[in-house]
Amino acid sequence: MDIEEQAALTSGADFWHTRAVGDVPAVMVTDGPHGVRKQVAGEGHGLLDSEPSTCFPPAVAMGSTWDPDLLRRVGEALGEECRAMDVAVLLGPGINLKRTPLGGRNFEYFSEDPILTGVLATEWVAGLQSRGVGASLKHFAINSQETDRMRVSADVDERTLRELYLRAFQRVVQRARPWTVMCSYNRINGVYASQHHWLLTEVLRGEWGYEGVLVSDWGAVVDRVEAVRAGLDLTMPGPDDPGDRALAAAVRDGSLPAPALQTAAARVASLVRRAVTAATPGATYDVEAHHALAREAAGRGIVLLKNEGGLLPLSPDEPAVAVIGEQARNPRYQGGGSSLINPTKLDNALDEITALARGDVRFAPGYDDPEAAATLARACSVAIVFAGSEEETEGSDRTGLELPAAHLALIERVAAANPRTVVVLSNGAVVRTGPWDAAVPALVEGWLLGQAGGGAIADVLFGVVNPSGRLAETIPLRLADHPSHLDFPGEQGHVRYGEGIHVGYRGFDAREQDVAYPFGFGLSYTTFEYSGLAVSTVDGGLEVRVTVTNTGARDGREVVQVYTALPVSRVRRAPRELKAFASVPVAAGASAEVVLRVEDGDLAYWDIELRRWVVEAGEYTVAVGASSRDIRATATVAVAGDDERRALTAESTIAEWFADPRGSQVLTEAFAALAGSGGDGGVMARTVVDPSMFSLMASMPLERVIAFAGEAFGPDALAELIKAAN
Ligand code: BGC
Numbered sequence: 001m002d003i004e005e006q007a008a009l010t011s012g013a014d015f016w017h018t019r020a021v022g023d024v025p026a027v028m029v030t031d032g033p034h035g036v037r038k039q040v041a042g043e044g045h046g047l048l049d050s051e052p053s054t055c056f057p058p059a060v061a062m063g064s065t066w067d068p069d070l071l072r073r074v075g076e077a078l079g080e081e082c083r084a085m086d087v088a089v090l091l092g093p094g095i096n097l098k099r100t101p102l103g104g105r106n107f108e109y110f111s112e113d114p115i116l117t118g119v120l121a122t123e124w125v126a127g128l129q130s131r132g133v134g135a136s137l138k139h140f141a142i143n144s145q146e147t148d149r150m151r152v153s154a155d156v157d158e159r160t161l162r163e164l165y166l167r168a169f170q171r172v173v174q175r176a177r178p179w180t181v182m183c184s185y186n187r188i189n190g191v192y193a194s195q196h197h198w199l200l201t202e203v204l205r206g207e208w209g210y211e212g213v214l215v216s217d218w219g220a221v222v223d224r225v226e227a228v229r230a231g232l233d234l235t236m237p238g239p240d241d242p243g244d245r246a247l248a249a250a251v252r253d254g255s256l257p258a259p260a261l262q263t264a265a266a267r268v269a270s271l272v273r274r275a276v277t278a279a280t281p282g283a284t285y286d287v288e289a290h291h292a293l294a295r296e297a298a299g300r301g302i303v304l305l306k307n308e309g310g311l312l313p314l315s316p317d318e319p320a321v322a323v324i325g326e327q328a329r330n331p332r333y334q335g336g337g338s339s340l341i342n343p344t345k346l347d348n349a350l351d352e353i354t355a356l357a358r359g360d361v362r363f364a365p366g367y368d369d370p371e372a373a374a375t376l377a378r379a380c381s382v383a384i385v386f387a388g389s390e391e392e393t394e395g396s397d398r399t400g401l402e403l404p405a406a407h408l409a410l411i412e413r414v415a416a417a418n419p420r421t422v423v424v425l426s427n428g429a430v431v432r433t434g435p436w437d438a439a440v441p442a443l444v445e446g447w448l449l450g451q452a453g454g455g456a457i458a459d460v461l462f463g464v465v466n467p468s469g470r471l472a473e474t475i476p477l478r479l480a481d482h483p484s485h486l487d488f489p490g491e492q493g494h495v496r497y498g499e500g501i502h503v504g505y506r507g508f509d510a511r512e513q514d515v516a517y518p519f520g521f522g523l524s525y526t527t528f529e530y531s532g533l534a535v536s537t538v539d540g541g542l543e544v545r546v547t548v549t550n551t552g553a554r555d556g557r558e559v560v561q562v563y564t565a566l567p568v569s570r571v572r573r574a575p576r577e578l579k580a581f582a583s584v585p586v587a588a589g590a591s592a593e594v595v596l597r598v599e600d601g602d603l604a605y606w607d608i609e610l611r612r613w614v615v616e617a618g619e620y621t622v623a624v625g626a627s628s629r630d631i632r633a634t635a636t637v638a639v640a641g642d643d644e645r646r647a648l649t650a651e652s653t654i655a656e657w658f659a660d661p662r663g664s665q666v667l668t669e670a671f672a673a674l675a676g677s678g679g680d681g682g683v684m685a686r687t688v689v690d691p692s693m694f695s696l697m698a699s700m701p702l703e704r705v706i707a708f709a710g711e712a713f714g715p716d717a718l719a720e721l722i723k724a725a726n
Pocket of ligand 1: 031032091217
């Protein structure tokens, strides 16, 4: 390939195709993530005209399943649909952390926790790619807000970046090897993601060993030459003839090394070959089976938040059910923007409740007329109110956590009219549940559930499905409580990630704040007991064993969660960090022994001095429970760690010298000799070794202290001391 052909391969042919160059054909990429949004030919970016495909639950609901196996099955189904539609790469999953509950695209992201996100997304990608279809892991990186998303600089320290915002990407890249990774629009510490050499080349490729294609988000590239120099392979959409020419010119005039362009073009070509080899013309998929899977997944993503007096599940023989709220008839089942799927079919909760109930089911649209709704509720044996946010969309963040005023008024009126009121929420990110939930005995968090969500809601309401969804994000009492609150959405082009590592529940726990519903929380129609916790060190990590007993009368699923802490640590740590989890079916009355693995790498923190991951030695707390605030058993375990001794230097403090056994010994010896002498040297030495002076001296770097001794302790003596200490 000549230089012009290479350049041409590194930008798209149009919105959804790579460019055919020489013997390299074009392939199609489409959104994603929770369905296949294949644009009708010639329709560009028009969101509304795509071929029908199964609208699976968006990530907000999939994240709440906490079930890697389910994610894999949905990934496989999406892969089958892509193959049937001749799509080579599906643009997902989105794995940015939900840093703020206001994030406009939170519905497209899994969680506020990097391990939960990473484990689930790994399975999704593996499932998709097992069908010969590439994933596009997005948006790399730190794209946790929509406000000013194409310019804003996410200003974040390296430890937070590594431990929180990059951790899920690292996991998925290393374990599932996505065919493509999509860079984000925003800047990171001042540099556009699409031009970020450190992020794209040093970290992603160098440290993590990524070999696939780096594609831009649509329109994220500002400067084609700088993007290729930084390690980006494919700029989308296309065509971009001026950019192609600029690239070729840069190679010819030597300002861009020729191998940079060659490598980018070669990667695109190998992606295309891989896709062409895997293509299966004429493939089909089973629309009904995928709809059934979408219903199963939706049922598993629903989180039962409240169920006083066992109001739920409802009996099919409930004499009269009032279904209230237009969303029961016209469901809100996905968010707005590039992920909008044209579903193959669409269930609604009203029809599905009617199908399961043997008694009377009556409907009132509600929001504009709470009085009529209240009258209906009063006349029925139970009232189910459908309420939800209406805001979530790509491109803008939400303005608050409150439900729409009309929905709040409706809930209030209906709850006053019928004490047996159930509220079902439809929302893509958390809404404030108080203070109104005090008046409501049962509360079902239905997120955005995809095309079969209506059936899934009915399944949970009537106990066909025993709820096992758990919150993948904290529901705060108030927006102002949230760790991100003071640093969102930023100003003058910068958003400072001021809460650092204390994202989501980490921040609430560190400040010992009350929340409405904690991370990991969700009720079941049965109860579980934990017993026999045993934690041991095994090769590569910790093994956690615990027995879970279903002590209720119904079969159910428990999501066992393992959190660790290191109370005495060199660095600041969150009081609890999720490290492992398992979604386990347990029949009524039965027990299951659950074995979980905490990998060493997941215990590591990012050390900014050593600039690498460190598993700190120490006594770790391992807390096992049903939520981040419902810990059922705790153990401690000694971890040897992989700490290297940090060399003592002239800049090390007196405290650091004395904390080190060898350093303490040589310092004490050297200063004992000097202490007997007169003059400045004697004074200095006597002061340093005097225990009553320690608090004053502790934070002083050794060389600064030694300077007080003047000639008595010169540079050579200091050098000797350092040598002896190390
Ligand atoms: C979104 C991506 C999406 C792309 C293509 C962008 O605006 O950020 O998530 O894949 O458009 O539609």
